[in-house]
Amino acid sequence: MIVSMTLELKDIPGQLVIALAPISELHGNIMSVVHQHEEKTPRGTIPVQITFEIDQNFLDELIERLEKSGVGVARVGEERLRSSVSVVLIGHIIHSDIGDTIDRIDKTGFAEVVDLSLSMPAIEKTSSAYLVINAEGEKELKNALEILREVAAKKDLLMIEPIRLNSEAA
Amino acid sequence: MKTVRLSIIGFGAVGQGVARAILSKKEMLTGQGIDLCVVGISDSKGSEINVRGIDLKSALERKKQKGTVATGNESALDIIGNVEHEIVVEATPTNIKNGEPGFSNMSAAFNSGKHVVTSNKGPLALCFSQLKEAAEDNGVFFRYEATVGGAVPIFNLIHESLAGNRVIGIEGILNGTTNYILTRMAEERLPYDLVLKEAQELGIAETDPTYDVEGVDSACKLVIIANSVFGEAASYRDVDVTGITKITPEALELASRNNYVVKLICEAGNGTLTVAPRLVPKKHPLAVGGTMNVASILTDLAGKITISGKGAGSIETASSILSDIMYIVRNS
Numbered sequence: 113m114i115v116s117m118t119l120e121l122k123d124i125p126g127q128l129v130i131a132l133a134p135i136s137e138l139h140g141n142i143m144s145v146v147h148q149h150e151e152k153t154p155r156g157t158i159p160v161q162i163t164f165e166i167d168q169n170f171l172d173e174l175i176e177r178l179e180k181s182g183v184g185v186a187r188v189g190e191e192r193l194r195s196s197v198s199v200v201l202i203g204h205i206i207h208s209d210i211g212d213t214i215d216r217i218d219k220t221g222f223a224e225v226v227d228l229s230l231s232m233p234a235i236e237k238t239s240s241a242y243l244v245i246n247a248e249g250e251k252e253l254k255n256a257l258e259i260l261r262e263v264a265a266k267k268d269l270l271m272i273e274p275i276r277l278n279s280e281a282a
Numbered sequence: 283m284k285t286v287r288l289s290i291i292g293f294g295a296v297g298q299g300v301a302r303a304i305l306s307k308k309e310m311l312t313g314q315g316i317d318l319c320v321v322g323i324s325d326s327k328g329s330e331i332n333v334r335g336i337d338l339k340s341a342l343e344r345k346k347q348k349g350t351v352a353t354g355n356e357s358a359l360d361i362i363g364n365v366e367h368e369i370v371v372e373a374t375p376t377n378i379k380n381g382e383p384g385f386s387n388m389s390a391a392f393n394s395g396k397h398v399v400t401s402n403k404g405p406l407a408l409c410f411s412q413l414k415e416a417a418e419d420n421g422v423f424f425r426y427e428a429t430v431g432g433a434v435p436i437f438n439l440i441h442e443s444l445a446g447n448r449v450i451g452i453e454g455i456l457n458g459t460t461n462y463i464l465t466r467m468a469e470e471r472l473p474y475d476l477v478l479k480e481a482q483e484l485g486i487a488e489t490d491p492t493y494d495v496e497g498v499d500s501a502c503k504l505v506i507i508a509n510s511v512f513g514e515a516a517s518y519r520d521v522d523v524t525g526i527t528k529i530t531p532e533a534l535e536l537a538s539r540n541n542y543v544v545k546l547i548c549e550a551g552n553g554t555l556t557v558a559p560r561l562v563p564k565k566h567p568l569a570v571g572g573t574m575n576v577a578s579i580l581t582d583l584a585g586k587i588t589i590s591g592k593g594a595g596s597i598e599t600a601s602s603i604l605s606d607i608m609y610i611v612r613n614s
Contacts, residue, residue, distance in 0.1 A: 198540060198561060202533050229539070231532035240533035242540060270528045272537075274561040275547055275568060277453040277580055 113168045114143070114191040120157035120184035127183070131160065134177040140166035157184060163191060193224060193246035195253040199260065203269035205239045206232065216263050223247035223256035283315055286611050287367035289322035291358045291387050292374035293351045296401045296428070297323070299600035300371055301338045307604065316611055322361035328352025331365055358383065362390045369610055371603060372400040378493070378502060378518070381405035385413075392416040392424075397614070399606040401428035401599050407502035407518055410509035423614065425606035426510075430503040431456055431575045433598035434591040438605065440511055440579060447581035449511050451551025454577030455570065456503040458593040459487045459494040460526050460546040464559075465571040468534040468543060474527060486573060496525035497546060497557040504548045504555050516555060524558040537561055543569050551580070 121127040128147060135142055146161040153159055166174065175185050205213070214225045227244035245260070247253040257273065264271040290297045304311075304318050311318060319335040327350035330336055345351045362370055370391040374384050385405040391398045398417065400406070405413060406429055417424035427437050431454075440449060455461050459481060466477045478495070481487035493499045501521040508516040526546050537544050545568065547560040562569045567588040570576045575593030580586050592598040 198542065200533050200537055200542075200544070200561060202528055202530055229536055231530075231536055233530070233532055238528070238530060240530050240536055242533075242536035270524070270559070272529075272533070272544055272559045272561055274542075274563075275453055275566070276549060276560075277451045277551065277578060277586075 113171075114163065114165050114194065115171065116161065116163045116187075116189050116191050117185060118187040119160045119162065119178065120153060120155065120186050121160055122182065123152065123156060123158055127158075128160065130181050131178065131183045132162070134174055134181070135162070135164055135166065137177075138166060138170040138174050140164045140170070140174070159186065193226070193248060195247045195250050196226075197245050197247075197253055197257065198274060199243050199245070199257070200272040201241045201243065201264060201269045202272070203238050203264075203267065205230065205241050205269060208267035208269065210241070213260075213263055213267070216259055217245055217256050220252075220256060220259065222252040283312070283317050284611065285317040285319055286369060286607075287319045287321045288369040288371055288607065289324070289361050289365065289367055290320060290371045290373060291324050291362065292372065292402075293323055293325040293345055294373065294375065295596040296599050296603070297325070297371070297373040298342060298345060299596035299598075300373065300603050301342055303597060303600040303604045305338050305342075316608075318607065318611075321367045322356075322365050323351050324356070324358040324361055325351050328354055329356045329358070329361055330354065331356060331361060333365065358387050359390050362387060362396065363394055367396065368614070369397045369399060369607060371607070372398055372402050373603070374402055376402055376404040376502070378404050378407060378498065381408040385409065388413055388424075389416060392420045392422060395420055395422060397423040397425070397610045399423075399425045399428075399603055399610070401426075401603060403429045403499075403502045403506065406509070407505045410506065411515050414509075423610045425609060426506065427606050428599045428602035429506055431577060432458070432591070432593040432595060433601045434575050434577065434589055434593065435602065435605065436507070436577050436579075436589070437510055438609075439587070439589060444579070444581055444584055444587070447583045450580045450582060451549070452507055452511065452577060452579050453547060453549050453551075454568065455545050455575055456548050456577070456593065457494055457497075457500045457546060458573030458575060459491070460497075460500070461571070461575070461593075462486050462573045463495070464526060464529065464534070464544055464546065467529070467531050468538060469571075471531045471535060473531055474529060495527050497523040500546060500548050500557045501555075504550055504557060507548075508550050508555055512550065514553075521555040521557060523556075526559055529559060538564075541565075545569065 142164045229242045232239040330353045381404040384402040508514045542561040549556045576590035578588040
């Protein structure tokens, strides 16, 4: 699983190494570390955001080890949906059942519609929608887009996707 | 001094632009030891032939006054087949149904051992490989920079400057009319129909805008890229095309609020050819406005290279044609 944590370090040298060591000891794979040295907490500690991949069974052990070594664990969260894409839909979005359109993505289990803005100028005119879809990874995101393409084609909606060359091969 | 004789077949906006460019660059060309001598010009009503060189200034003047350059009845094919010269500049209008008269003109030029420089998309979108083979069989050059992106040197960039690279994909805006319409719709929050009308009044869109707004023109250009760059024997039918007619100002507004613009994007790569409206991040190099064209080329060695410029216009298109002429003069 992918975990993001906010740790609180004492403002003395060598604390970051102490905080990261148990993650690698438990075979975790560190993906990003954001060390905000200039932003102290009211408690005088320095917050650090880390994201890493780790076996779920080791998570409790990790938190225990961190706290034992004097590192405060302020927040633990699972980063389930890491990939994101924006699309625009144009057509009779409401009358072709927007609920169903969103459901088709949400019920995959690997992707969700996390943002939706709608614009309906007049009853007889076509509506426009802006959607953000999050998914577990790039592969899942592609699958979700493929599903949305099929739904859009069936409901006669124009689907505007982002440019590809940038996101894929590059 | 190296004298190179050429004919201009088709004397509309592009053909006249070529004549003007040759006139205005006479001194520069002489400085490089090149004398471009136009021996024949033809338009739909007839032609002018002068083996010692046509006075381009009076030819342009006559076209302006009388609506034709013709001083005689010889056809384009008469000039190509019977007048001695080295380069045929084929600038007749694009015909996407059967490629004529461009296809016959180009074939006749190759068969009589003449190089061809063209701005005419039709024949290339329909029978690229046939024309390329004919040029190779006759040992002559076939140059078509002006067919895609107007003044933007896409093919020269890929074939000369990026020689040795493998092109992984190309993505860009290759139609100025649709770019103008989408830019105006987004900026002024106006509906499609209204902006189209405005574009027609400004001469940016044609009376029958179908070719542009349904993505046909973009698709033709993509087919030429697929053939020229990827060596695919692709034709118009291989392109997945979606136009811009269904796009609403509200959709552009929603996109804009989330830092995107919507552009009619041509994509080639992974063996697929697509023309469709796409979301482009506002700060992305592809997010050019107005009638501008742009192409982003992803290569294995150079990475990504993006060029943009004017995609249409008489003198801008003539720039690409002149550059092709110069290439032939220097390499033959």
